[in-house]
Structures are given as structure tokens and as C-alpha cells.
Amino acid sequence: NAGVTQTPKFQVLKTGQSMTLQCAQDMNHNSMYWYRQDPGMGLRLIYYSASEGTTDKGEVPNGYNVSRLNKREFSLRLESAAPSQTSVYFCASSFPERTDTQYFGPGTRLTVL
Amino acid sequence: GDSVTQMEGPVTLSEEAFLTINCTYTATGYPSLFWYVQYPGEGLQLLLKATKADDKGSNKGFEATYRKETTSFHLEKGSVQVSDSAVYFCAHTNTGNQFYFGTGTSLTVIP
Numbered sequence A: 001n002a003g004v005t006q007t008p009k010f011q012v013l014k015t016g017q018s019m020t021l022q023c024a025q026d027m028n029h030n031s032m033y034w035y036r037q038d039p040g041m042g043l044r045l046i047y048y049s050a051s052e053g054t055t056d057k058g059e060v061p062n063g064y065n066v067s068r069l070n071k072r073e074f075s076l077r078l079e080s081a082a083p084s085q086t087s088v089y090f091c092a093s094s095f096p097e098r099t100d101t102q103y104f105g106p107g108t109r110l111t112v113l
Numbered sequence B: 001g002d003s004v005t006q007m008e009g010p011v012t013l014s015e016e017a018f019l020t021i022n023c024t025y026t027a028t029g030y031p032s033l034f035w036y037v038q039y040p041g042e043g044l045q046l047l048l049k050a051t052k053a054d055d056k057g058s059n060k061g062f063e064a065t066y067r068k069e070t071t072s073f074h075l076e077k078g079s080v081q082v083s084d085s086a087v088y089f090c091a092h093t094n095t096g097n098q099f100y101f102g103t104g105t106s107l108t109v110i111p
Helices: none
Strands: A004-007 A010-013 A019-025 A031-038 A042-049 A064-068 A074-078 A087-094 A108-112 B003-006 B011-014 B019-021 B023-026 B032-038 B045-050 B056-059 B062-065 B075-077 B086-093 B099-101 B105-110
Touching (some): A019 A087, A019 A108, A031 A074, A042 A064, A042 A074, A042 B099, A074 A087, B003 B086, B003 B099, B011 B019, B023 B032, B023 B086, B032 B062, B045 B062
Parallel strands (some): A010 A108, B011 B105
Antiparallel strands (some): A019 A074, A031 A042, A031 A087, A064 A074, B003 B023, B019 B075, B032 B086, B045 B056, B056 B062, B062 B075, B086 B105
16 A cells, blocks of 8 residues: 655756656545645645546646546646746645545655756 | 644754644634644655544644634644654645645754
């Protein structure tokens, strides 16, 4: 039982390049999330998927796209990276009940030059 | 709108000292409240939670009580250890889909 896995762990991009962050969970959770973590700002929700086939914008969706490939996998794409997207990205999953916790992956540290 | 405000860090304590990290929230309805911990280089993991007023969450010697009248969920530990050094996040949710996180409080415990 690996929990939530993310790839890659580290990535350096040049401005304008594109890339996809991958996330997978093996806990049969319905909901999956993408957050970014910036110093002094806590975690901010980028997108979430309440179930397979659905996605919704969070607090900071601009510059990102997501795909819920199947129940296990939820990817985050940066089409044209900008320095403002330098951050640590976390994927999480949960059963979408108000009493349930979210389980987080180890994060991807992205630097955009 | 919904939000979480937690104590600014960093916090530095000596081993065996008493810890309090303050957290207050703004939310509609009756949210569930959480404390998460993040160790260096890792993702967040649940430390404890409380799902209704007056509930006390506890784990690994940490405690927090859901105080609806003061909209607070302060984290406490009677005797901290070096291994407790981490960043602590307070969070709440009404729906299970939209979580609101505080900015995090960094704790360093020195021997």
C-alpha cells in the first residue's frame, strides 16, 4: 500500500516550457486534489476532482490544467511555465466526507527559471 | 469567506517545554477541524482531528479541543521532544472537498 505517489520529485524548467506532474493513489479514494505550497502562504488549492470524470477549480487555477485519468490518477499540467509557478506541489486524496482527512503525497519541488 | 488564522512562527522551545500553537477559524456551519504536521522534505500528514463542538482530538501527546464559542482549535503538548520539530498546519472543511489551511507554524525543539 503505497498511499499517494507523485512524480517527479524535483524539476527545473525554463520559462515557457511545459510539463505534467503525475499523481496516483491506491486507497480507492473518490476525491483527489492539487495544492501548491509557498512560503508564508500555507497550502492553496489549484484544482480538485470529486470523482472520476469531474474536475473543479480551486483558489488558484490560472496557468494550470488537470486530467482525472481514472479513479487512481490525477495529473497537473503547466502549459507554459512562468517563474511565478515556482513552488512545491502536493497531490492529495480522500473520501469526500467532512469528517475524513486528506492523504498527501511527498511533493514535487518545481523551479521555473 | 472561510479561512484559518494560526500563530506566526517560528517557535523555538527547549526539550520538555510546554507547547501551544493558536488557531482560529472562520467558517459557515459546523466544520471539521484538523491539525496536520509536515516533517522536512515530506508531505503533510494528519496529526489529529475533531468533528464537532467540544470534541478533543489527541495523538502522540498532542491535544486540541474544538471550541465553537471562540472558533478556536489550539494545539497543545505538555512536553515537547526534539522529534516534534516540524511545521504544523491548522485546517478546516465543511464539505470534505474544500479544505482551508493556515499558513503553518514552524517548531524547532532544542535539546
